[in-house]
Amino acid sequence: DTGVSxxxxxxxxxxxxxxxxxxxxISEHNRLYWYRQTLGQGPEFLTYFQNEAQLEKSxxxxxxxxxxxxKGSFSTLEIQRTEQGDSAMYLCASSFTGSNTEAFFGQGxxxxxx
Amino acid sequence: xKEVEQNSGPxxxxxGAIASLNCTYSDRGSQSxxxxxxxxxxxxxxIMSIYSNGDKEDGRxxxxxxxxxxxxxxxxxxxxxxxSATYLCAGHILTGGGNKLTFGxxxxxxxxx
Numbered sequence: 001d002t003g004v005s006x007x008x009x010x011x012x013x014x015x016x017x018x019x020x021x022x023x024x025x026i027s028e029h030n031r032l033y034w035y036r037q038t039l040g041q042g043p044e045f046l047t048y049f050q051n052e053a054q055l056e057k058s059x060x061x062x063x064x065x066x067x068x069x070x071k072g073s074f075s076t077l078e079i080q081r082t083e084q085g086d087s088a089m090y091l092c093a094s095s096f097t098g099s100n101t102e103a104f105f106g107q108g109x110x111x112x113x114x
Numbered sequence: 115x116k117e118v119e120q121n122s123g124p125x126x127x128x129x130g131a132i133a134s135l136n137c138t139y140s141d142r143g144s145q146s147x148x149x150x151x152x153x154x155x156x157x158x159x160x161i162m163s164i165y166s167n168g169d170k171e172d173g174r175x176x177x178x179x180x181x182x183x184x185x186x187x188x189x190x191x192x193x194x195x196x197x198s199a200t201y202l203c204a205g206h207i208l209t210g211g212g213n214k215l216t217f218g219x220x221x222x223x224x225x226x227x
Contacts, residue, residue, distance in 0.1 A: 033215060040122075042202050042217040043158065056214055091157055093215070100146045100165050103204075103215050105157040 004106035006092050012112045013082055020078045021109045025094030032075050033103060034067055035091040043091055049075060050097055082113045117141060117207050120218035128226050133190040135221050137203030140184070145213075147179060147186045150202040152220065158202055162188060193225045 005024040013019050025032050030051050035043035046065065047057045051072035064082075069075040079086055089110050095103035120137050127133045139147070146165045150158035164170045164177040164186070176189040186205070190197055200220040207216040 035217075040219075042118075042120075042219040045214055045216060048214055089157075095215075100206075102148065102160055102163050104160060105150075108157045 004092055004094050004104055006090075006106035006109050008109055009107060010110050010112075012114060015084060015113055016081055018078065018080045019082060019111065020076055021090055021092075021111075022074060022076050023092030023094075023106060024074045025092070026104060028096075029094035030072065030097050031095045031101075031103075032069060033093040033095075034075070034077050035093065037089045037091055037108075038087075046077070079111075082111075084113045087111055087113045116218070117216045118203055118205055118218040120203050120221050122219055122221060124222040124224050126224045126226055127193050129193060129195060131193050133193045133197065133223055133225070135188040135190075135201050135203075135223065137186040137188075137218055138184055139186065139205050139207075141205075141207050142181075142184060143208045144205045146206045147177075148204045148215075149175075149177060149186075149188045150204060150217075151197075152200045152202055154199075190223075193223075195225050195227060198223055198225045 007022045033048040034046040037043045045058050047067050049069040052069050064080045067077045089108045091108045093103040093105045095101045118139050149162040151161050152158045162177040164179045170177045174191045178187045200222050202220045203218045206213040
């Protein structure tokens with residue numbers, strides 16, 4: 001297992017277009033997190049899954065954002081009608097369930113909305 | 115009040131010195147804490163985890179947890195220029211949906227020659 005994998009690494013899109021990112025967690029990790037990070041800030045929580053169930057979604061997240069994790073394996077994050085303010089690094093992390101477990105990040109997807 | 119708070123820095127230390135990074139958290143029920151290192155343009159890399167009060171050492175790194183004071187710290191001994199990065203403190207914060215991993219804004223560390 002090579003760790004958490006994210007695709008694509010970079011995405012440039014025009015404002016108003018839809019984009020979708022994929023995250024493949026470490027195998028057997030049943031918890032998967034999505035974060036957004038802008039320059040000079042820490043990762044901002046977006047949502048997380050335990051297996052296929054989406055347990056929490058950030059109140060700051062608009063309805064243009066949606067995430068899925070069918071069959072509890074890989075996950076996708078879709079942003080509809082992108083805006084320039086969506087430009088950021090989108091990070092995925094995975095872990096086993098429980099509070100005393102370590103989460104590991106993928107390399108991230110850098111989104112630029114022009 | 116933010117759930118996890120850090121001083122953004124930058125914290126500058128000379129090579130070979132001890133760097134001390136601090137973090138406070140608001141949820142007294144939080145059980146576990148983590149330190150991540152993040153180089154510019156890269157994703158966070160886990161370097162330490164700590165679950166109980168006291169110190170935990172791993173090589174040049176020592177994590178300290180004081181649950182009564184809701185305080186977590188990371189000490190880096192014999193700091194090297196390669197330690198220059200942003201250090202993120204994270205904790206499992208209890209929420210209605212379970213617990214989620216919540217990050218501070220990070221402290222930028224600069225190790226000077």
